[in-house]
Amino acid sequence: MAPTLRDVALRADVSLATVSRVLNGSTRVDPTLASRVRTAADELGYRANLLARGLRRQRTDIVGLVVPQIGNPFFSGLMQAVSRHLQQSARTVLLADAEDDLDLERQVVTRLADHGVDGILCAPVSEQESGVAAAEVAARLPLVFLDRAAADVEADTASVDQRRGIALVVDHLAEVCGGPPATRLISAAPVDSAARARCEAYADAAAEGRVADGAPPLLGEFTVEWGREAVAGLIADDALPQALVCGNDLIALGALAALAEHGVRVPDDIVVTGFDDVGFATLAVPSLTTVRQPLDALAATASELLEQRIAGVEGPPRCELLRPELVVRASTAVAP
Amino acid sequence: MAPTLRDVALRADVSLATVSRVLNGSTRVDPTLASRVRTAADELGYRANLLARGLRRQRTDIVGLVVPQIGNPFFSGLMQAVSRHLQQSARTVLLADAEDDLDLERQVVTRLADHGVDGILCAPVSEQESGVAAAEVAARLPLVFLDRAAADVEADTASVDQRRGIALVVDHLAEVCGGPPATRLISAAPVDSAARARCEAYADAAAEGRVADGAPPLLGEFTVEWGREAVAGLIADDALPQALVCGNDLIALGALAALAEHGVRVPDDIVVTGFDDVGFATLAVPSLTTVRQPLDALAATASELLEQRIAGVEGPPRCELLRPELVVRASTAVAP
DNA sequence: CCACGGGAAGAAAACCTTTTCATCCCGGTA
DNA sequence: TACCGGGATGAAAAGGTTTTCTTCCCGTGG
Numbered sequence: 001m002a003p004t005l006r007d008v009a010l011r012a013d014v015s016l017a018t019v020s021r022v023l024n025g026s027t028r029v030d031p032t033l034a035s036r037v038r039t040a041a042d043e044l045g046y047r048a049n050l051l052a053r054g055l056r057r058q059r060t061d062i063v064g065l066v067v068p069q070i071g072n073p074f075f076s077g078l079m080q081a082v083s084r085h086l087q088q089s090a091r092t093v094l095l096a097d098a099e100d101d102l103d104l105e106r107q108v109v110t111r112l113a114d115h116g117v118d119g120i121l122c123a124p125v126s127e128q129e130s131g132v133a134a135a136e137v138a139a140r141l142p143l144v145f146l147d148r149a150a151a152d153v154e155a156d157t158a159s160v161d162q163r164r165g166i167a168l169v170v171d172h173l174a175e176v177c178g179g180p181p182a183t184r185l186i187s188a189a190p191v192d193s194a195a196r197a198r199c200e201a202y203a204d205a206a207a208e209g210r211v212a213d214g215a216p217p218l219l220g221e222f223t224v225e226w227g228r229e230a231v232a233g234l235i236a237d238d239a240l241p242q243a244l245v246c247g248n249d250l251i252a253l254g255a256l257a258a259l260a261e262h263g264v265r266v267p268d269d270i271v272v273t274g275f276d277d278v279g280f281a282t283l284a285v286p287s288l289t290t291v292r293q294p295l296d297a298l299a300a301t302a303s304e305l306l307e308q309r310i311a312g313v314e315g316p317p318r319c320e321l322l323r324p325e326l327v328v329r330a331s332t333a334v335a336p
Numbered sequence: 337m338a339p340t341l342r343d344v345a346l347r348a349d350v351s352l353a354t355v356s357r358v359l360n361g362s363t364r365v366d367p368t369l370a371s372r373v374r375t376a377a378d379e380l381g382y383r384a385n386l387l388a389r390g391l392r393r394q395r396t397d398i399v400g401l402v403v404p405q406i407g408n409p410f411f412s413g414l415m416q417a418v419s420r421h422l423q424q425s426a427r428t429v430l431l432a433d434a435e436d437d438l439d440l441e442r443q444v445v446t447r448l449a450d451h452g453v454d455g456i457l458c459a460p461v462s463e464q465e466s467g468v469a470a471a472e473v474a475a476r477l478p479l480v481f482l483d484r485a486a487a488d489v490e491a492d493t494a495s496v497d498q499r500r501g502i503a504l505v506v507d508h509l510a511e512v513c514g515g516p517p518a519t520r521l522i523s524a525a526p527v528d529s530a531a532r533a534r535c536e537a538y539a540d541a542a543a544e545g546r547v548a549d550g551a552p553p554l555l556g557e558f559t560v561e562w563g564r565e566a567v568a569g570l571i572a573d574d575a576l577p578q579a580l581v582c583g584n585d586l587i588a589l590g591a592l593a594a595l596a597e598h599g600v601r602v603p604d605d606i607v608v609t610g611f612d613d614v615g616f617a618t619l620a621v622p623s624l625t626t627v628r629q630p631l632d633a634l635a636a637t638a639s640e641l642l643e644q645r646i647a648g649v650e651g652p653p654r655c656e657l658l659r660p661e662l663v664v665r666a667s668t669a670v671a672p
Numbered sequence: 673c674c675a676c677g678g679g680a681a682g683a684a685a686a687c688c689t690t691t692t693c694a695t696c697c698c699g700g701t702a
Numbered sequence: 703t704a705c706c707g708g709g710a711t712g713a714a715a716a717g718g719t720t721t722t723c724t725t726c727c728c729g730t731g732g
Contacts, residue, residue, distance in 0.1 A: 002476065004688060015712045020690060030710070051391045051452045052688035055717050060387070062451075070419070071615070076412040083406070083433050087440075092447055095431035097419050104423075111428055114386045115398075140338065224619060257619050279407070283560060283593050285621040340718055351682045356720060365680070388718035391687050675732085683724075688717105695712075702705085 003044040012040035054116050062092045063306060064112035064120040070097040072222065072250065073278040081299035082121060098125050106133035113137050119306045124150040127193040142309035146302045148193045157319045158302035162194055165291040165324040166201035169273045170210050173243050176271060176332050180210055185217035186230045186255060187247025198247055222247065227254025235262050240270055249274035249281050249290055256284050271332040286330030297322050339380040348376035390452050398428045399642060400448035400456040406433040408558065408586065409614040417635035418457060434461050442469035449473050455642045460486040463529040478645035482638045484529045493655045494638035498533035501627040501660040505609050506541045509579050512607060512668050516546055521553035522566045522591060523583025534583050558583065563590025571598050576606055585610035585617050585626055592620050607668040622666030633658050
């Protein structure tokens with residue numbers, strides 16, 4: 001059986017309280033006793049039982065992180081960044097994948113709460129429908145939205161300025177094409193807040209005449225397959241515009257693949273942009289012009305917001321917006 | 337404050353024991369009382385405190401999963417598969433990323449154990465040096481190696497037959513090239529068991545004359561960058577062989593990118609193979625011939641092994657080897 | 673009619689810590 | 703010398719469950 005505090009106390013011939021104090025360094029204790037305790041603990045290979053500690057302290061130093069799709073490299077990158085940030089503050093991260101499923105998301109989030117996490121970082125699956133589960137949880141413990149938000153929930157948010165990202169893309173395209181280009185948006189249905197913001201920003205740009213697009217956007221999912229399919233459709237209809245604005249990099253990569261299969265040259269015949277700047281964006285042929293989301297900064301601000309709430313800071317929800325950055329690569333490199 | 341079992345008991349006017357029994361369905365209780373308890377629990381919005389439960393039961397229904405690199409899509413795929421499998425058996429998964437760092441790995445693994453997980457699935461960073469931490473943990477609770485193993489540790493392992501995977505590649509190349517081709521291996525230093533197995537299998541094939549390779553393998557890391565770099569070196573030395581056998585898909589993708597940059601045509605001038613079959617293998621230009629590792633089966637067998645150990649099954653370490661599968665794509669599609 | 677067995681509910685212990693509270697001893701001051 | 707304060711230590715409670723052990727009641731068989 002694993003040795004407990006009691007075993008250490010017996011061996012060091014002191015009380016449980018003293019052992020606890022020595023090991024947590026909470027109060028001054030006699031150096032003699034302290035060293036007795038420490039050697040006893042070492043000899044026994046004592047390890048604190050974190051369940052008991054959590055139960056007593058009402059605090060576990062665990063935070064939960066819920067992402068909608070672990071398979072999307074943007075989110076695995078985000079998970080990595082968040083993990084790294086939180087490890088540093090001596091926290092354990094409880095990662096969870098909602099698999100783009102509202103029921104599963106709800107399950108997973110409540111399970112995290114039941115496990116006594118100190119707080120939750122969440123990129124909700126749906127802006128409208130993740131709200132119920134989120135609000136439920138937010139009532140129990142600190143919740144911070146990450147990258148995306150859910151409507152009607154009083155919670156802090158750390159995200160990237162999606163509108164600005166789209167603006168960067170649109171301006172870049174206008175410059176490259178020498179005037180408002182004929183474009184088409186291929187993105188995901190505006191179920192989550194990021195997708196919606198991107199769609200709206202694009203629609204605004206179209207309304208202002210900064211791009212020429214009379215056709216409705218092609219809305220599916222944030223996947224390679226959808227990018228492929230959408231482009232295949234455009235080609236079948238002989239409806240390829242000058243430029244394709246893709247809602248994220250996965251869609252853009254699918255689009256590039258489909259274009260290549262049909263012998264459409266990028267950037268000569270058509271230019272393509274993505275969003276996120278996942279690792280594979282550089283590897284695509286041609287390499288992908290895209291909007292980089294600052295993962296580290298995102299992780300850092302979200303962690304910071306959560307830490308403050310955990311520390312007990314009250315106040316109205318805060319909403320941090322980070323600036324994205326345009327990364328120009330070959331997929332929009334038209335000869336002058 | 338969150339309602340506790342006690343609150344429910346008070347409201348339903350029964351004892352704590354009865355509430356527990358009703359909610360866990362462990363024993364028959366009077367239907368009247370049972371329904372009183374249930375409504376009371378509902379009205380209060382009672383949620384069991386999993387820390388307290390874990391403490392008492394000495395079992396948490398959590399398992400830990402440690403991967404060496406969350407950024408490698410092979411591992412994020414594996415994480416997804418494992419999560420899915422374990423969710424089904426009403427388990428929570430505690431995911432952790434070792435960031436290819438032995439110290440961090442050790443830290444993370446012991447932290448998981450301290451948190452009272454019932455067992456750990458681990459893909460160790462290093463075959464030789466992950467052993468100490470692993471053995472330490474294996475003494476405390478069930479540990480199963482996943483995809484890779486660590487030397488000198490008595491633990492079950494679920495992995496894919498790497499040697500067979502390489503054999504599939506070699507045979508395929510011989511067929512495509514009409515005889516033992518001149519090849520070169522680009523892989524990672526044999527720090528982990530999978531890398532070593534691949535290297536050895538390749539070396540054996542070379543020794544048997546099934547490939548013609550007098551030069552030493554190019555060993556770096558399992559990253560895109562290393563693939564790029566290695567190929568750039570070969571091109572600089574004007575030492576490109578007929579075929580490149582890459583240790584994993586990331587390396588192969590980097591290799592393809594470098595070849596494309598230098599105007600070397602694949603598969604016309606040189607053929608390239610990968611290993612893992614990550615999602616992006618289909619998207620590469622040309623699409624990548626590779627060895628598919630059966631993620632779902634891997635997750636399933638590893639989970640199964642772990643469940644049995646958790647259930648208390650004793651016996652010598654078991655080692656399950658799964659069969660990989662060759663996926664032929666454009667990167668080796670030479671005209672006859 | 674009594675005794676015994678069985679089933680259901682309650683009391684209390686146990687899981688392992690942390691932390692409050694009480695105790696004790698010491699030195700210092702009046 | 704007596705009292706008081708302070709600092710270190712130990713005892714015990716608390717945190718929320720599960721589970722064993724007791725108790726109780728009812729029905730049945732002798």
